[in-house]
Amino acid sequence: MSAVISNLLAMKKWVIRMNEKKIRVFISQPMKGKTDDEILSERAEVSDYIMKMFNGNAEIIDSFFDDEPDTKTPAMFNLGRSLCLLADADVAYFIKGWEEARGCRIEHECASNYGGIDVIVEG
Numbered sequence: 026m027s028a029v030i031s032n033l034l035a036m037k038k039w040v041i042r043m044n045e046k047k048i049r050v051f052i053s054q055p056m057k058g059k060t061d062d063e064i065l066s067e068r069a070e071v072s073d074y075i076m077k078m079f080n081g082n083a084e085i086i087d088s089f090f091d092d093e094p095d096t097k098t099p100a101m102f103n104l105g106r107s108l109c110l111l112a113d114a115d116v117a118y119f120i121k122g123w124e125e126a127r128g129c130r131i132e133h134e135c136a137s138n139y140g141g142i143d144v145i146v147e148g
Contacts, residue, residue, distance in 0.1 A: 047084045050075050051114035051142075053107075053133065055126035061091060071120055071147075086110050104128045108135060114142050121147045 052071055056064050072085045088110045094102045107128065111117060117136035123129035123146070136142040 047082055048079050048115045049084050049086055049113060050079075050116045050118055051086045051088060051107075051111045051132075051136075052118050052120065053111075053123055053129045053136075054120045055122045055129055057126060064089060067120065071118065075118060083116075086114055100128065104131060107132060111136060111142070116143045116145060119144065119146045123147075 052068060052075075054064065054068060054071075059067075068089060075083050075085065088107050090103050090106060093099055096102045108131075111132055114136070117132065119129060119133055123133060133144065136144050
């Protein structure tokens with residue numbers, strides 16, 4: 026099934042369920058080589074798009090961490106934090122370029138294979 030058809034089917038399901046509750050949306054975003062300002066700017070654009078997509082009936086899960094954990098592998102630590110947030114999402118939205126980012130690929134794998142989370146892929 027193409028990504029476009031898959032996204033449309035997911036959207037149809039959420040249009041039906043939008044009256045029930047706010048849809049919790051997790052944004053997966055490539056971050057390597059970007060400044061915090063670039064990351065936050067891109068997230069704001071995508072968040073606006075998502076809010077329009079769900080007619081304002083969405084809650085964007087804040088998965089941007091601006092603190093540097095005191096651990097041997099900060100990227101892995103933050104990925105673990107992200108996966109905990111992803112576990113509470115109804116929808117995971119993957120920003121273009123996610124396929125090239127290892128953390129995004131892991132988030133996609135989890136969202137796709139552990140059930141209960143619809144996946145929308147940009148592009």
